[in-house]
Amino acid sequence: MVLNDTVSAPHLAYKMDEFFKHESCGKCTPCREGTYWLVKVLHRMVEEGDARAGDIETLHAIYQQMAGNCFCLLGESAVMPIKSALNLFPEEFEALVHEKDKRYG
């Protein structure tokens, strides 16, 4: 996937994980609940501009609790966008938290 530097990493992670949430079959707990939770948090951060201090830590925790524990690769794949975004573009998430009203899109 090729993206230029105008694309927001949190927004990308949000969009991709929404896809995985939509595709999750629901059979195994980490994928079913993890994608749901990830999207809930990302939606609030990205779409509602209501990112909070603990959010980044929570996002880290959620994907770590999913990684390696899912039944199939769909759940494991859902980890990748958020994990890469958080680790490669931490400043963009920090910015969301510190500049709450700043909307990306």
Add this chain to the structure above:
Amino acid sequence: MAEDITLIIDGVKLTVPEGTNVVDAARTVGIEIPVFCYHPRLRSVGMCRMCMVAVGIPRIDRDTGQCLLENNRPVISMFPRLQTACTTLVSPGMVVMTSTDEVKRAQRGILEFLLTSHPLDCPVCDKGGECPLQNLTMGWGPGTSRFEYHNKMHFEKPVPLGDLILLDRERCILCGRCVRFQDELADDPVLGFDLRGRDWHIISKSDPPFDSKFSGNTTDICPVGALTTTDFRFRSRVWELRSVPSLCIHCPVGCNVNLDMRHREVMRVMPRENLAVNDIWICDKGRFGQHFVESSERLTTPLMRRGDQLVQVSWEQAFETIAERFVAIQRKHGGTALAGIAGERLSNEDLYLFQRLFREVFGSNNLDHRIGTPGDLPDDDIGVMLGVGSGTSLVTLGKGTTVLVIGANPEEEAPVYLLHLHQMVKHGGELVVANVRPTKLDHSATLSLRYRPGTATQLVRGLLRVVLEEAGTKHLSQKTTGLAELRAALNHPMASVVSATGVSEDDIRAAAHTFLQAENAVIIYGAEAMAEGTALSQDLGSLALIAGKTGKANNGLLALLPWGNSRGVLDMGVRPDRGPGYAPLASAAKEREGAGGRKAAEGAVQRGLSAREMWNGVVEGRIRGMYLMGIDPASAYPATRTALEKVDFLVVQDMFLTPTAQMADVVLPAAAFAEREGTYTNAERRVQRVRPARPAPGDCRPDWAMVQGIAEAVLALLKGTDEEQGTAKEPRKKLKGKKREAPGGAETATESPGPSWGYLTASEVASEIAERVPGYQGIAYTRLANAASRGGWGRQPNESFYYGGTCYRNSEGVGIQYPAPAELSGAGFSLKPREVETTSASGGDTRYPFLVVTQRLLYDGDPFLRDSQLLAHVPAPYVAINPSDARSLGVQAGDRVRVASVAGVLELAARVSDEVPAGCVLIPSNLPGAPLSMVQTGLQTRVAVSKVGGRRE
């Protein structure tokens, strides 16, 4: 046999059989691995991901195929990811770690995930207090959640899955145990999942919804409060309940249950684990059908007829009146003018004393347990003689076992056996099902035989031929007789068997082969087989014997008799032709004399009247007095009403003012099974105990105590009059306040007939049974209690308890199975076939072209179902007709049809079903109002069927 595998879990070396998964293996050494979706009775699916553990296996040298060693210890290569322990089977040298930081983190993570969508409404949840999710959260979960509460999913709560089971979708953690139970064990695949992701939820796929007779079990194995029963929901907190071990008395399985009591109320009925009987399951009749105990219609005092009314009287008055009237009849017309019928849901103690009263006090063998309809089944003796050996457990059967089910529908007759049979097939056993109609069991059967109605005996003789050819007779004991007669009866070509039964020769041979080759084989036969007469059961006995499948555990015959203590009734000798323990009448009388009884009256050694003969006897004036205990002929066989009205003196002992009781001269109020002590004998001859869970309402007494009350009043009266005539040596007073002597004690014949009465407790009666009834040696309450509390055989694996279901562990004993005579050396058996009494569907009387086939229904017209929600499942009386017959009769489903036989005419709603063979009509035998009994002419009835009017209703 499975090989043993040695592995290491958390540093503990253990050895378990091949095929064990890591959860079960860890449990054997006391290491707990938390699970939600895993259940020891169901397939592992690894869905919930709770049982994550670190697993490693020894590294193998590719060149040598040997384990790589380092410092003399095998090099272990760990899997890169954690593994679900429930889906990981043990392998040699495996190393499992269940409490590393990584494992703990994963398990805590899964629990946090599960709790994100769980409503945490524990304070109002019925599961609260016995909830695996609560327990595992305490043991493995995080103390707080980072999930925002308002983000939780919310669903309407609860939605009905069926009329008995409610689903709270918020609480559901989607483990799928309920779905798998229905698919795998009940073989009623009525539940499924709908939608996906977080919207995934359980739905019922059947119409009517959740159409299964085992639905209640899903609420037990549900690890959260998602599934609740309408019966128990919001009725009590579980920690307020007092569990009283008891039994279900509805069918011959004899499931162990716990009655969960709050004060006097039965709040719920739960299965109690017994690997030899019901495993951890009960059917819905057992769970939801026990409300009769608390019915407001229970009788509470003795009643006596004054004119048209029944008025309350004291126990003394009741017993004195009964004694006076019975003694008067006995004096005037002889003891044989008295007759008694006892129901099959009474305990052994009641039944034993009942027959003692008649045989010893009245000198009459007019005893029966049947209603006396023309369709009454013959008493099943072979089912005891060659019954399944002691130690039999249908639950544990699997590879190497063949079960032949013939003329039976376990789903309706003994539901929990259906689960066991499904499980057996799953474990590699062979299931041969032979029936007239398709039944649920066909689906899991390895071989299904469909024989023409009335030809089961011929089919079995076909099997016998093959078995006799292949097995020979050298192994038969010297005491086996009648082989020549059997050979003679089998001496016709196989082609005639094929043409008569409609079963192909290949199938007959295949069935016989499977039966003969099996390591263990059991024959299960039910009401439809017994309706073919004793010739069939005789031949089934011969089949088992010649194939060498008798006299050992997991081998032999298993008769599905109708009620909870149908076996006990026969064991106790409540029948006109045999004494207790199936003893011939003469030897039973001699035994009584030997035990200190008086010389048997003539009536005591002659065969008595059966129930059918009794009703005729009443009409003809030969029977003047009747004592009906726990049975309601006026409902079950309305034709008896004439006789019940005519009989001079009628005593009815029941829990309710049944239609029969309304005709009685004296009505005695009985305590229910939950209000008393007693033992029941199940289909496998396992004697088990019920205990009082609640006080009986009003003045109710246990049945045995009332029988004793009558016996003592009669004896006192006899003694009193004897005394007046100057023949008695002892004053009457002494008898009344007599010192109780040991049962079977040394009282002399002049003082009292038979061993003393005056039992203070049911256990004293049981001790006497243990002493006097062949087979019951040693089965006394003390032994039951001791054995259970000391551990020994009373201990159960309790796996279900461990895994968080709510089936109760069994600490109260699992019963004692007495040996079948075939297990004892010196037992002889005659192979001599009996004459076939049945007619086949084809041919016969042209005025009555249809043959009635019948079946017992689980949800029937049973008065014990009163106040139960199951009443909604009891079908209105109907007759089912084959589509081709329906077409030629011009009948459509729902039409009223007239069913006529030589005996009577009946109008019923028609059902059209291709499960009924052409030329036959199906009328269940135990529908409300007992319609079948109105047209029955015998075990086999032929009827004419016509449509009523031209209009469809």
